[in-house]
Amino acid sequence: MTDPIVALGNPDNARALIVVFLRGGADGLALVPPVDDDGYQRARPRIAIPATGAIRLSGPFALHPCMAALEPIYREGRLAVVHAAGSDDPTRSHFEAQDRMERAGTGIAGGWLGRWLRADAVVTTGPRSALASVAIGSAAPECLRGAPSVTVMRSFADLDLGADGAWLRAPLDALYAGDGMLGDAATSALRGLDAIATMRSEAYVPAHGAEYGQDDFARGMAQIAQLVKAQVGLRAATLDYPGWDSHFFQGPLIEPMMRSLAATLAAFTLDLGQLLDTTSVVVMSEFGRRVYENSSLGTDHGRGGALLVLGGGTPGGMHCRWPGLEGHVLEGPGDVPVVHDYRDVLAGVLSRCGSSAATAAAFPGWELAPLAV
Amino acid sequence: MPTRRSLLIAVGSAGLLATVGCTPMSSWWLAEGPPMDTPFTPPSGARADLLHHVLDRCSYGIRPGDRAQALALGGSVEEAAHAWIAWQLRPDDIDDSEARRSLRRIPSLTEPIGELYEYREQDLLRQLVQGHSLMAMRSRRQLYEVVVQFWSDHFNIDMSKAECAWLKTADERDVIRRHAFGRFRDLLRASALSPAMLWYLDGRDNRVAAGARPNENYARELLELHTLGVHGGYSQRDVMEVARCLSGWTVRAKNGFKKGTVEFHADAHDDGVKQVLGTTISAGGGARDLDRVLEIVCCHPSTAGHIAGKLCRRFICEDPPDTAIAAVAAEFTASHGDIRATMRRLLARPEFLDPACHGAKLKRPFHFLVSVVRATDARCDAGPATMAYFARMGHAPFQFPTPDGYPDHAHAWRDTLLWRWNLAASAASNRIPGFALDAAGLSRRAGGDDRLMAHLFGRDPDERESGAWRRSGGGERGLAVALASPAFQRC
Known part of the structure; x- marks a missing residue:
């Protein structure tokens, strides 16, 4: 019997890309605070993370204490952080900024991930998996527009074939055997069915003692981990993490979320083990937040923020030509300028996931200067 | 035996609560449609006959009563097939009021362009897909609907690009549907001046300005995709010359007056002499250059x-x-x-009229889903659950990103089997919101399970197929296997 990956798709396609979108504008200055930047401490007298006791990365940067679970992964060189990253959308509107970022431009058809998948499918020989692109949630995000196919699922229950599906499997196996047009594709689809049946029937036990939390984000990532490990031909998966719009009492609002984000990514890392080397996770948000805290101990919509890249062969480390936070470098009402365009970050990741032609197809009209992340 | 009423209940609240835009969906879609209890006579024999072949190829699926209706048009099976084609080629003579009634609850389909901008983008997409799907499912002008989709692919517009989100509704109505059975020249001209197309292929940005070259996106696709074809014998120079001819045509954007209005700006038009495909277009033609170009390419x-x-x-x-x-x-x-x-x-060619070529084509996912609805006399609201299946199978209408349109070869669609099977199983057991069928009633009306399979396949089931039906346990499961089988993926 052939290797299941070979049967489900090209072996080169074993690489998968997981896109986590923090909706609402996650505060990069909280996730990865520049604790040694005086401008940061001055602008946020009440909510800044103190330099003492912070989890230092490099330069002025530290991890928020609530993100401590990511420290060992960063030290191992499997986590890269890009700061002052973002898009060229100046509107500071959630909708506009998300839209622009996910479509990667205006006046272009489709989303960046959809275009990438379509270009990627062109060079793929042999059957493509029915589960090549999966959106966890109730709708596919804009970035997946134009993908050759998108499976939207809240959970594996959505992939139900009725009862255990066994009654369908045997007859289909018999009917499609030897079919010139569809035989190969049927073999691949039947394997997908088997993988799904296994995932549905067994309570998921993460590997290496990893433990996922009970929140939606953790559950979603656990499902993605299952898809990756089941080797069903997954190329891309998306997962939204909503609720980062922290205008009021930022700490109590986003600290639990940062804990969940870090703990889940750490569990995912442990769970995947070696497979993390071929699985890239990108954590992005539509914009960062204002440098200055507001009167309700929160922060308002800004520009540059932090972007995380986990696994997939990333060299890890901190990547930033930090402009500092002196008044004259801030943009508009007092925002971190965008030094690193998110497309260059994504291009760096995509270059390890597929062909350079596919990377270019994801971002038409943008002269790529991929970041080595 | 499920009655109509129990079927209504079985559909569940999800379908009834589904919404089209802001209009609450009532049970209107369940109340309409053909009677569900009439017996019908499927074809028989080891191979599909000409009538089945013609009906299967020229429609979105054969409903239980369709064959008898076609046979009533002519004497023999062959005569009936020809008579059916002739009938379908005169869509204006086919009363389609029943199908059109299902569009009444979809307000955007009839809105003028200015009003379309008042809608939310996602509502326009949903309503247009729903209208397109409902007509494929219910229209009696089946050949026309099939040809409409052919042109919709040929002049593909992706609603996710720029203002196409608001304008494609008008393009589908005023360009594609209006001219699908008309003259190609009229279709092409309407498309060239369609506000949505001017956005989609950047024609609106094609203008003469100091030091700027024309935007040749539309000009290239006009030659490569819409008319001559990629090896049709045009050069890069022809592309640029066509772009010069079409410069100055633009459409007003949504952030101003008269949004969506197409205009010709003489000052943005290159009014010099041009050479298109060997023909000279003299200087000073202005807006008339467009018709000169269309004449040249249409006659090529x-x-x-x-x-x-x-x-x-x-x-x-x-x-x-x-x-x-x-x-x-x-x-x-x-x-x-x-x-x-x-x-x-x-449709009169011997290459087409050969029942032996039946089954040579793989139904594309849209066709497959609609054929499930039609072949089983299902009620389907073409709502969110239907749209989700289109997306899963990679065939969401009006959402193909590149101008070449959804592909028409089997290779592009072979990898959708898993979701076709899922759809077959879910549909047969009424687990799709907004979708209801009566598996037992269907088998009874056909005269038994083997006869039902003959209806679906256009011929008697072979031993493997009968065996697979039995092995599944029959009933809903048998129907699921038949709908998921290789024979029903083809036409």
Whole structure:
């Protein structure tokens, strides 16, 4: 019997890309605070993370204490952080900024991930998996527009074939055997069915003692981990993490979320083990937040923020030509300028996931200067 | 035996609560449709006959009563097949009021362009897909609906690009549907001046300005995809010359007055002499350059061959014989691009009228889903659950990103089997919101399980197929296996 990956798709396609979108504008200055930047401490007298006791990365940067679970992964060189990253959308509107970022431009058809998948499918020989692109949630995000196919699922229950599906499997196996047009594709689809049946029937036990939390984000990532490990031909998966719009009492609002984000990514890392080397996770948000805290101990919509890249062969480390936070470098009402365009970050990741032609197809009209992340 | 009422309940609240835009969906979609209890006579024999072949190829699926209705048009099976084609080629003579009634609750479909901008983008997409799907499912003008989708692919517009989100509704109505059975020249002209197309292929940005070259996006696709075809014998210079001819045509954007209005700006037009495909277009033509260009490309022999080739691929097989393409192209030329005349010639060709080529085409996912609805006399609201299946199978209408439109060859669609099977199983057991069928009633009406399979396959089931039905346990599961089987994926 052939290797299941070979049967489900090209072996080169074993690489998968997981896109986590923090909706609402996650505060990069909280996730990865520049604790040694005086401008940061001055602008946020009440909510800044103190330099003492912070989890230092490099330069002025530290991890928020609530993100401590990511420290060992960063030290191992499997986590890269890009700061002052973002898009060229100046509107500071959630909708506009998300839209622009996910479509990667205006006046272009489709989303960046959809275009990438379509270009990627062109060079793929042999059957493509029915589960090549999966959106966890109730709708596919804009970035997946134009993908050759998108499976939207809240959970594996959505992939139900009725009862255990066994009654369908045997007859289909018999009917499609030897079919010139569809035989190969049927073999691949039947394997997908088997993988799904296994995932549905067994309570998921993460590997290496990893433990996922009970929140939606953790559950979603656990499902993605299952898809990756089941080797069903997954190329891309998306997962939204909503609720980062922290205008009021930022700490109590986003600290639990940062804990969940870090703990889940750490569990995912442990769970995947070696497979993390071929699985890239990108954590992005539509914009960062204002440098200055507001009167309700929160922060308002800004520009540059932090972007995380986990696994997939990333060299890890901190990547930033930090402009500092002196008044004259801030943009508009007092925002971190965008030094690193998110497309260059994504291009760096995509270059390890597929062909350079596919990377270019994801971002038409943008002269790529991929970041080595 | 489920009654109509128990079926209504079985559909569940999800379907009834589904919404079209802001309009609450009532049970209107369940209340309409043909009676559900009439017996019907499926075809028999070891191979599909001509009538089944013709009905299967020229429609979105054969409903239980369709065969008898066609047989009533003519004497023998062959005569009936020809009579059905002739009937379908005169869509204006086919009363379609029942199907059109299902569109009443979809307000955006009839809105003028200015009003379309008042809608949310996602509502327009949802309503347009729903309208398109409902007509495919319910219209009696089946051949027309199939040809509409052919042109919708040919002049593909992705609603996710720029203002196409608001304008595609008008393009589908005023360009594609209006001219689908008309003259190619009129169709092409309407498309060239369609606000959505001016956005989609950047024609609105094609203007003469100091030091700027024309935007040749539309000009290139006009030659490569819409008319001559990629090997149709044009050069890069022709592309640039066509772009010069079309410069100055633009459409007003949504952030101003008269949004969506198409205009010609003489000051943005390159009014010099041009050479298009060997023909000189003299200076000073202004807006008239457009019609000169369209005349040149419509009359170019490559265009007849390109359109004929695509039509033959759609209706005959993936690799149609040159004889068929040549004959259809000749009719296209002789009739000055009369689409109905061209179709009439195609559907009279021996290459098409060969029942042996039945099953050579893989139904595309949209066709497959609609054929499940039609073949089983299902009620389907074409709502969110239906749209989700289109997306899963990679065939969401009006959302193909590149201008070449959804592909028409099996290779592009083979990898959708998992979701076809899922759809078959979920549909047969009424687990799709907004979708209801009566598996037991269908089998009874057909005269038994084997007869029902004959209805679905156009021939008697073979031993493998009968065995698979039995092995599944029969009933809903048997129907699921039949709908998921290789024979039902083809047409």
